[in-house]
Each structure stands twice: as structure tokens, then as C-alpha cells.
Amino acid sequence: MPVPISPHEHLAHLVRRAQAGERAAFDELYRKTAQVQYFTIVGKIGEAAAPDVLQEVYLVAWRNIGKINPRSVVAYLNATARNLCRKHLRDSSAPSAAVTASDDELELMRRNNRSLAGGGDGAGDPAETVTTQDEHERLARAMQEHLTDQERDVLLMRYYQNLKLTDIAEQTGLSLSTVKRTINQALATLRMKMGAAVLPFGLADVLARAVEVRMLPDVEGATSPGERAAQWGTRAVGAVALAAALGAVAVALQPIEPPEEVLPADPIPTAEAPADTTPPTVAAQEIQNGLVVLTIADDVSGVADAWCIDANDTVHHPLDATGADTLRTYRFQLPSGTYELHVADAAGNTIHGPLEVLVYPEE
Numbered sequence: 209m210p211v212p213i214s215p216h217e218h219l220a221h222l223v224r225r226a227q228a229g230e231r232a233a234f235d236e237l238y239r240k241t242a243q244v245q246y247f248t249i250v251g252k253i254g255e256a257a258a259p260d261v262l263q264e265v266y267l268v269a270w271r272n273i274g275k276i277n278p279r280s281v282v283a284y285l286n287a288t289a290r291n292l293c294r295k296h297l298r299d300s301s302a303p304s305a306a307v308t309a310s311d312d313e314l315e316l317m318r319r320n321n322r323s324l325a326g327g328g329d330g331a332g333d334p335a336e337t338v339t340t341q342d343e344h345e346r347l348a349r350a351m352q353e354h355l356t357d358q359e360r361d362v363l364l365m366r367y368y369q370n371l372k373l374t375d376i377a378e379q380t381g382l383s384l385s386t387v388k389r390t391i392n393q394a395l396a397t398l399r400m401k402m403g404a405a406v407l408p409f410g411l412a413d414v415l416a417r418a419v420e421v422r423m424l425p426d427v428e429g430a431t432s433p434g435e436r437a438a439q440w441g442t443r444a445v446g447a448v449a450l451a452a453a454l455g456a457v458a459v460a461l462q463p464i465e466p467p468e469e470v471l472p473a474d475p476i477p478t479a480e481a482p483a484d485t486t487p488p489t490v491a492a493q494e495i496q497n498g499l500v501v502l503t504i505a506d507d508v509s510g511v512a513d514a515w516c517i518d519a520n521d522t523v524h525h526p527l528d529a530t531g532a533d534t535l536r537t538y539r540f541q542l543p544s545g546t547y548e549l550h551v552a553d554a555a556g557n558t559i560h561g562p563l564e565v566l567v568y569p570e571e
Contacts, residue, residue: 216375223278238266242427244364245289247419251352252293261296265289283379286361347418350401359394366391367412368419368430388519392546395562487557500540500565509555511536516547516563
């Protein structure tokens with residue numbers, strides 16, 4: 209069985225091959241990274257000049273390929289793109305252009321861009337589809353206009369390029385705590401600009417659709433959550449919190465990173481006992497009497513555990529758990545803040561994602 213490697217290691221491997229003179233490896237590096245660079249460049253200088261600046265980014269990378277640290281290639285491309293955008297603005301004295309979409313563009317995307325529509329030809333209500341596309345446009349603008357370069361870079365590394373937090377820290381030279389804090393700040397800004405609707409179906413998928421509003425030809429877009437499920441045995445799930453009289457909770461769970469290596473396979477399960485590769489899901493969340501109450505569902509092997517980690521890497525366990533194995537309710541005593549929620553089932557499937565807690569004092 210082939211051993212999969214993480215996206216971070218794969219990009220580093222492509223750089224090493226390119227450093228050995230393999231142009232095909234550099235071409236693959238372009239296909240896997242160019243969409244993010246294009247998205248950022250469009251936000252800084254507009255669509256008209258973006259293709260030329262993007263081409264220059266990769267020309268600079270190719271000319272300096274021997275000087276690039278393979279494990280920091282994403283950070284190198286990000287810095288190169290920023291510098292070339294600044295140079296373009298200085299040379300042209302052109303103001304930074306906001307991303308907009310004409311009615312014709314939205315109509316074209318509705319008909320042809322399946323990465324936006326999320327369905328086949330003619331699927332869904334056209335009015336609803338256009339509304340969804342407009343939300344992706346709004347999210348794209350919010351990411352480009354209201355996040356700092358560092359916030360946008362780190363958020364895209366985490367949720368679009370699927371890099372681990374430790375890999376992001378290595379790429380950027382930031383501490384792990386700074387990476388976590390930066391992601392939390394970026395998410396808070398997007399929620400403020402977009403509202404709770406920014407996380408309707410899983411953050412990774414929503415960000416991918418925003419980044420790919422204008423999709424480059426001949427590049428690879430983000431893998432859809434369904435394809436991730438087939439590849440890694442996990443699936444992206446998300447939930448939008450209900451505002452309650454005493455507070456609010458916002459949850460968006462993302463699949464855990466793929467394993468660095470494949471452990472020896474268990475015996476092939478019989479037809480009567482199929483392997484469980486489906487992670488649990490958050491069925492409900494609310495604030496009750498100042499406590500965070502999460503209801504977790506898993507219909508196959510049953511819910512095993514749930515815990516939260518705060519910005520200081522402190523683990524918070526639930527006060528108690530009630531209900532059946534297939535539908536368990538956990539109560540947490542958490543101060544207001546941003547946490548990372550982890551949920552596991554009895555088969556070992558685990559998912560995690562940001563959990564924002566806002567608890568109002570009782571009157």
C-alpha cells in the first residue's frame with residue numbers, strides 16, 4: 209500500500225525535485241499553489257494585471273529555486289507575491305482594486321463554475337444559487353480587504369492548503385501560539401464582516417469556494433469535502449450556532465490532517481461488520497445556565513469523547529456526559545473565548561474545529 213504524505217511534505221518534495229533540475233516538478237508546484245497566489249494578487253492590484261504579476265512570481269521562484277528552503281516554499285511565494293504587488297503599484301501608481309463581480313460574471317459562474325454552484329447542470333433554485341455565489345464573492349472580498357497579509361496567509365495555509373498548525377509555524381517562522389492566535393483573529397474578523405453565515409457547510413469548503421470564485425485554468429483547486437472523505441476516511445462537517453438569551457456558540461468542524469504514515473492495516477472486516485470511517489457530528493449547541501452544551505451524534509460506533517483546547521494549550525474536559533452512545537450531550541464550563549473543539553468516536557475517527565464561546569452574565 210502506498211504511504212501518503214502530508215501536503216506540506218509533498219510541496220517540499222516538489223521543490224527538491226525542481227532543485228535537481230526537474231521542470232515537471234516545478235510545473236506541478238505551480239498547479240498546486242498558483243490559485244492561492246492569484247487570489248491574493250487580485251485583491252491587491254485587481255484582475256487586469258494579476259496574470260502578469262502571477263507569472264512573474266513563478267519566474268522569480270524558478271530563477272531562485274536553488275535558494276528556496278523546500279519546507280518554506282509557501283511562505284516564499286507569499287512574500288514574493290506581496291513584494292511584486294507593491295512594485296507594480298509603485299510603478300503604475302494604481303490604487304488597490306477591490307474585487308467586484310458584474311451581473312454577467314455571476315451569471316456565467318452560475319452556469320459553468322461547478323466549484324461555486326456545488327451541483328450539476330440546472331441543479332437547485334437559480335435564485336438561491338446566485339445568492340450563494342454572491343456570498344462567496346462577499347467572503348472573497350472580506351478576506352482580501354479586511355484581513356492582514358499574515359492573517360490571510362495563515363488562514364489559507366490552514367483551511368485551503370490543509371497544512372498542519374506545526375507546518376504553518378515552520379513555514380512562517382511564527383510560534384505555534386501565534387499561529388493559533390492569528391487564525392482566531394482572522395475568523396473573528398470574517399464573522400464580524402460576514403455574520404454567522406460565513407460557516408454554513410464547513411469552513412474549508414466555504415473558503416475554497418471563495419478563493420476559486422475566479423479559477424485559474426490549468427491549476428488544481430481545493431479537494432472537495434466529499435473527495436477528502438474518500439481519501440482520508442473523514443468528512444468536513446459544520447454547524448451554525450443559535451443565538452440564545454444567555455449567549456451564543458459558533459462551531460465549525462474540519463477534518464483532521466491526513467496521517468504522516470499508514471499503520472499496518474487491520475484484518476479486512478467482514479460484510480457483517482463494516483469498518484466505520486465516518487466521524488461524529490455536532491447535532492446541536494447552545495448555552496444553558498452559563499454552560500456550553502454540545503450534543504454529538506454518531507450512529508455507527510458511538511460517541512467516545514469530546515474536549516476543548518484554549519489558546520494557552522490548556523485542555524478542558526466536560527463536566528459530564530449524558531445520553532446514549534449514538535447521541536451524547538456534553539456540558540462544558542468555559543469562559544468566553546475561542547477554543548478548538550475535538551470530538552472522537554469509538555472507532556477512532558476524530559474531527560476538530562474552532563469553537564467560539566460567548567457567555568453573557570445572568571441578570
